[in-house]
Every structure is written in C-alpha cells, then in structure tokens.
Amino acid sequence: MRVHLCVVGRLRAGPEKTLIDDYLTRFDRSGRALGLGPARVVEVEDKKNAGMAAEAALLRKALPKGAVICTLDERGKVISSPDFAQKMAGWRDTCRQDLALIIGGADGIDPSLRAEADFSISFGKMVWPHMLVRVMLAEQIYRAATILGGSPYHRV
Numbered sequence: 001m002r003v004h005l006c007v008v009g010r011l012r013a014g015p016e017k018t019l020i021d022d023y024l025t026r027f028d029r030s031g032r033a034l035g036l037g038p039a040r041v042v043e044v045e046d047k048k049n050a051g052m053a054a055e056a057a058l059l060r061k062a063l064p065k066g067a068v069i070c071t072l073d074e075r076g077k078v079i080s081s082p083d084f085a086q087k088m089a090g091w092r093d094t095c096r097q098d099l100a101l102i103i104g105g106a107d108g109i110d111p112s113l114r115a116e117a118d119f120s121i122s123f124g125k126m127v128w129p130h131m132l133v134r135v136m137l138a139e140q141i142y143r144a145a146t147i148l149g150g151s152p153y154h155r156v
C-alpha cells in the first residue's frame with residue numbers, strides 16, 4: 001500500500017523537511033517487507049488564496065483513485081501508536097493500493113472533504129502548525145511499520 005502525505009502548502013528546506021525525509025526513508029525500508037510504502041509527500045498550493053473549498057478541490061485532484069482517505073484533524077480520533085499500526089495493517093489488508101493522509105492549511109480541511117474521509121486522526125485537542133504535524137505523522141507511519149515488523153523501536 002503506497003502512502004501519500006497530502007498537504008496544503010509548500011515546505012522549504014529546513015530541519016522539518018530533513019526530519020520528514022529521514023522518517024519516510026526509514027518507513028520505506030521497514031515497510032517494504034510488510035507491503036507498506038513507499039511514502040511520498042504531495043503538496044498542493046492554492047496560489048489564489050481562494051479558501052478551504054478551493055484547497056479541497058486541489059487535494060481531491062491529487063488523491064489517487066480509490067485511496068483510503070484519512071484526515072489529520074484535532075476533532076478526529078485520538079489513538080495509540082499500536083492502534084494506528086493496526087489501522088494501517090487493516091487498510092493494507094483490504095487490498096486498497098493507496099492511503100492518503102491529509103493535512104490541511106491554515107484554516108484546516110474543508111468540511112466537505114472531512115465528511116468524505118474513511119477515518120480522522122487527532123494528535124490531541126491542541127492545534128499544531130502543519131509543518132510539525134507533517135513531522136509527527138511521518139514519524140508515526142515509521143513507528144507503525146516498526147510495530148508491525150516487531151522491531152524494538154517502539155517501547156511503552
């Protein structure tokens with residue numbers, strides 16, 4: 001199952017981008033034997049600043065056909081890392097080829113797109129900047145692969 005981190009906005013080179021690249025490389029390596037990956041970042045930019053609905057339209061265009069859609073949203077479900085790993089395995093086992101993990105822009109994800117999602121994950125009630133959510137999400141998919149692969153990276 002290919003993994004697409006679909007995000008609104010561009011992230012310039014810097015420490016967040018370096019971390020994301022590192023976690024995604026590690027995810028690709030750990031996930032390969034598990035039928036997970038590769039992962040890539042898909043950035044969309046609403047150059048006209050036309051708002052959330054326009055961003056949602058750009059995101060929809062970027063989504064692979066038939067992808068499982070999972071939004072990142074503070075109103076979503078708070079789940080543990082092992083539960084997230086099981087979710088990833090469950091999506092993989094439904095034989096859907098693509099998982100799209102969507103991170104919104106400054107105003108969040110348009111309600112119409114949120115309503116279309118198969119699942120929504122919250123990283124807690126606090127609102128985080130999208131560049132940190134990207135890093136946290138990249139780390140969590142890597143962690144999920146290590147949990148499913150039985151590596152000792154995840155310790156509770």
Ligand SMILES: C[S@@+](CC[C@H](N)C(=O)[O-])C[C@H]1O[C@@H](n2cnc3c(N)ncnc32)[C@H](O)[C@@H]1O
Nearest residue numbers: 072073074103104107108122123124126127128
């Ligand atoms: C700056 S936040 C936008 C917040 C916006 N006011 C809203 O109501 O969604 C940018 C994006 O980061 C992600 N995000 C921020 N905080 C989050 C959290 N606690 N859990 C999950 N995703 C979060 C969401 O995808 C959000 O659309």
